[in-house]
Amino acid sequence: MGYLHYEMELEQRSKSKLGICGDVFYWERNPRETLMLLSDGLGHGIKANIAANLCIARLKELLHNGFSIRNAFAAVANTMDKAIEKGQPYAVFTIVRILPDGMTTVLSYEMPCPIFISRKISTILNQRQIKINRSTIAESTCVLSPNDAIVIMSDGITQAGIGHSLKNGWESEGLNKYINEYIWAKKNVFDLPRAISSEAHRLCENDEDDDATVAIAVCRPGSTVSIFTGPPANKAMDRKTVNRFMSHEGIKIVAGATTAKIVASALGKQLEIDTIQLDSDLTPPTSAIEGIDLVTEGALTLNQLYNVLDADRDDLIEENPVTEIYDYIMYADRVIFYMGRAVNKAHDISFMQLGMLSRENIVPLLADKLRKKGKLVLMEII
Numbered sequence: 001m002g003y004l005h006y007e008m009e010l011e012q013r014s015k016s017k018l019g020i021c022g023d024v025f026y027w028e029r030n031p032r033e034t035l036m037l038l039s040d041g042l043g044h045g046i047k048a049n050i051a052a053n054l055c056i057a058r059l060k061e062l063l064h065n066g067f068s069i070r071n072a073f074a075a076v077a078n079t080m081d082k083a084i085e086k087g088q089p090y091a092v093f094t095i096v097r098i099l100p101d102g103m104t105t106v107l108s109y110e111m112p113c114p115i116f117i118s119r120k121i122s123t124i125l126n127q128r129q130i131k132i133n134r135s136t137i138a139e140s141t142c143v144l145s146p147n148d149a150i151v152i153m154s155d156g157i158t159q160a161g162i163g164h165s166l167k168n169g170w171e172s173e174g175l176n177k178y179i180n181e182y183i184w185a186k187k188n189v190f191d192l193p194r195a196i197s198s199e200a201h202r203l204c205e206n207d208e209d210d211d212a213t214v215a216i217a218v219c220r221p222g223s224t225v226s227i228f229t230g231p232p233a234n235k236a237m238d239r240k241t242v243n244r245f246m247s248h249e250g251i252k253i254v255a256g257a258t259t260a261k262i263v264a265s266a267l268g269k270q271l272e273i274d275t276i277q278l279d280s281d282l283t284p285p286t287s288a289i290e291g292i293d294l295v296t297e298g299a300l301t302l303n304q305l306y307n308v309l310d311a312d313r314d315d316l317i318e319e320n321p322v323t324e325i326y327d328y329i330m331y332a333d334r335v336i337f338y339m340g341r342a343v344n345k346a347h348d349i350s351f352m353q354l355g356m357l358s359r360e361n362i363v364p365l366l367a368d369k370l371r372k373k374g375k376l377v378l379m380e381i382i
Contacts, residue, residue, distance in 0.1 A: 005222030022048025
């Protein structure tokens with residue numbers, strides 16, 4: 001099975017005339033999982049937003065400190081049980097964890113049931129009650145395959161229509177019926193959150209009865225770019241690293257003259273060097289190895305890439321390896337860096353005078369920028 005990517009879409013409406021929503025949504029991707037956190041603060045406006053943000057911040061803190069999702073969930077649920085009794089900031093919440101193989105767990109605390117979309121039909125997921133300490137967790141599970149999706153929402157969606165067109169509101173059953181009709185009409189699933197939000201607004205007779213949030217994670221085959229730059233610190237690792245580099249699906253890029261020689265040797269291929277004289281200040285030199293999508297210089301290329309990563313594509317120079325890598329990684333969902341730790345003797349003081357960062361410094365900076373753009377970035381330092 002290839003890399004599965006989980007694409008997020010979100011739609012929110014605020015009851016507050018100031019536009020401050022009492023619902024807060026957060027998501028992240030890391031090598032272990034894709035997470036979605038949705039919290040609904042009591043009331044609306046600033047007070048609700050503060051409560052929801054505090055809830056999300058606490059969940060993130062626990063999860064980033066090694067708590068399992070169940071233990072993190074139980075700890076925050078226990079806090080909320082006490083907060084409602086004492087009149088302190090209170091919020092309800094949902095956690096979604098999607099593993100790389102599509103195994104999905106949804107934990108809910110006083111939130112609407114999640115809805116699962118699979119094989120052109122949507123289903124309200126069954127929830128089983130689990131007691132952890134003082135708190136009760138509503139847990140659902142499913143497995144996402146390509147074209148499947150999971151939908152979560154705040155009660156501003158499921159309660160839409162109360163006091164207007166619907167006695168008990170839209171409810172999960174009405175929402176699920178709407179989703180089925182939507183997907184049977186073969187509409188774009190990525191537009192579903194916006195459609196659901198608009199329909200909830202209509203059911204409220206175009207009044208903002210409550211903050212309303214709906215989020216979806218859609219599973220699809222992901223695209224990968226692998227970048228090998230710098231020789232391994234231990235030469236004995238050369239062939240093993242090349243084999244790992246080549247084992248991944250997707251685009252293969254080699255950045256660095258010595259790295260290119262290592263790859264060509266390990267693959268038993270000819271390294272073809274471009275003999276055309278290029279302006280080294282703007283266009284790094286390129287080479288070619290059969291089976292590799294792009295072979296170019298290392299430090300110069302990576303530094304230039306970092307500098308233009310936030311630029312408008314129309315402003316970039318065509319027929320340039322930096323632009324080519326830019327295009328590859330902007331299209332990619334996952335970027336894998338293989339970074340060798342061998343000392344590069346060419347990186348002397350003159351290199352620093354040009355304002356160039358070493359491989360060890362520029363690759364982590366690139367990784368950070370790409371993560372902020374929503375890419376899943378993996379790094380193997382060898």
